[in-house]
Amino acid sequence: MTETVSGTQQGQPARETRAACEKHSSHNPPAGRGGGGARDDSPVTAVGSGRKPDRDRVSGPDANGARDGSPARIVDPGRVPDAGGHHAAAIAVAVDPVPAPGRSPAPPTADEPPAPPPTVPLSARALPPPAMHTAAAEFAELMASRRSVREFSTEPVPDSVIDLAVRAAASAPSGAHVQPWRFVVVTDPVRKRRLREAAEAEEYEFYNRRASAEWLGAIARFGTDWHKPFLTDAPAVIVVFEVHQGPNSPKPYYVKESVGIAVGFLLAALHHAGLATLTHTPSPMRFLNEVCERPPEERPYLVIPVGYPAPGTRVPDIVRKPLEEVMVRC
Numbered sequence: 001m002t003e004t005v006s007g008t009q010q011g012q013p014a015r016e017t018r019a020a021c022e023k024h025s026s027h028n029p030p031a032g033r034g035g036g037g038a039r040d041d042s043p044v045t046a047v048g049s050g051r052k053p054d055r056d057r058v059s060g061p062d063a064n065g066a067r068d069g070s071p072a073r074i075v076d077p078g079r080v081p082d083a084g085g086h087h088a089a090a091i092a093v094a095v096d097p098v099p100a101p102g103r104s105p106a107p108p109t110a111d112e113p114p115a116p117p118p119t120v121p122l123s124a125r126a127l128p129p130p131a132m133h134t135a136a137a138e139f140a141e142l143m144a145s146r147r148s149v150r151e152f153s154t155e156p157v158p159d160s161v162i163d164l165a166v167r168a169a170a171s172a173p174s175g176a177h178v179q180p181w182r183f184v185v186v187t188d189p190v191r192k193r194r195l196r197e198a199a200e201a202e203e204y205e206f207y208n209r210r211a212s213a214e215w216l217g218a219i220a221r222f223g224t225d226w227h228k229p230f231l232t233d234a235p236a237v238i239v240v241f242e243v244h245q246g247p248n249s250p251k252p253y254y255v256k257e258s259v260g261i262a263v264g265f266l267l268a269a270l271h272h273a274g275l276a277t278l279t280h281t282p283s284p285m286r287f288l289n290e291v292c293e294r295p296p297e298e299r300p301y302l303v304i305p306v307g308y309p310a311p312g313t314r315v316p317d318i319v320r321k322p323l324e325e326v327m328v329r330c
């Protein structure tokens with residue numbers, strides 16, 4: 001069990017000190033609670049802040065939280081200095097049961113409530129307001145500079161950067177933590193060609209028959225048509241799928257919301273790395289299952305060409321709504 005016992009967002013001293021936490025370490029768990037995770041009278045052993053938690057591990061036996069009956073530990077996920085040398089501390093305490101010497105933890109009985117789910121310490125950075133403002137302003141500026149690009153250079157991009165961006169995307173929150181997404185990274189020129197041909201066949205129908213005049217009017221200013229050269233020019237095309245219930249996948253919740261958030265992370269990560277993207281939605285998209293060899297429970301969501309903009313690329317002159325128009329406070 002993990003409890004955040006102190007910490008501050010404002011650079012104030014933590015309410016409870018490490019020493020105060022350490023004093024609990026002489027306690028033994030109350031009888032009968034061994035398998036169920038300890039609460040506030042549980043044993044705690046300080047191990048200091050030397051080790052950073054594994055950021056990819058959100059649960060598991062080795063994320064600074066004991067699972068195996070080993071002593072519980074105080075974990076300081078980091079004291080983050082700001083430019084002025086201030087520190088904001090967030091201290092989490094991993095509290096796990098320690099059996100008394102020579103005694104095994106008593107197994108839970110039918111009368112006992114079920115053991116609480118396992119937890120690990122929160123690893124979160126806390127910034128004092130000035131540094132927070134700077135970070136927020138820098139991120140807002142970075143994101144405001146993102147644009148959809150429709151003309152790509154054929155220059156390859158490092159696989160590792162794509163991997164890391166997908167890793168960032170896959171860290172997104174998801175309904176019931178089902179993580180209902182698949183990211184298919186297409187770099188093979190033959191497969192990209194098939195993808196483009198199939199997409200252009202659908203897009204030809206869309207632009208010439210299926211799209212309403214109103215829809216065509218709405219997208220006229222982007223100058224798009226059924227030709228999709230970016231699907232072969234871009235060195236990588238990430239096809240994102242929603243993963244629904246299937247033989248190897250559980251029932252997901254809030255799939256579209258979850259995948260949408262993950263794609264937002266992905267676009268942000270790729271842009272942050274200096275790569276250009278387009279969010280492309282050929283309509284309909286079912287052909288992508290065949291091209292990407294994905295099973296039917298995976299449903300195409302978006303196609304994202306990734307790469308460098310072609311030299312001299314220009315983008316539509318569009319204006320974003322000002323903050324006052326998109327945000328209300330109440």
Ligand SMILES: Cc1cc2nc3c(=O)[nH]c(=O)nc-3n(C[C@H](O)[C@H](O)[C@H](O)COP(=O)(O)O)c2cc1C
Nearest residue numbers: 146147148149150222224278279280281282315318
């Ligand atoms: C869900 C979604 C679907 C989109 N589909 C297409 C598409 O099929 N083709 C295209 O050229 N742009 C597509 N776009 C890109 C939008 O036209 C673009 O995001 C918008 O014009 C704003 O421009 P910006 O991305 O440069 O800020 C799509 C964007 C979103 C969010």
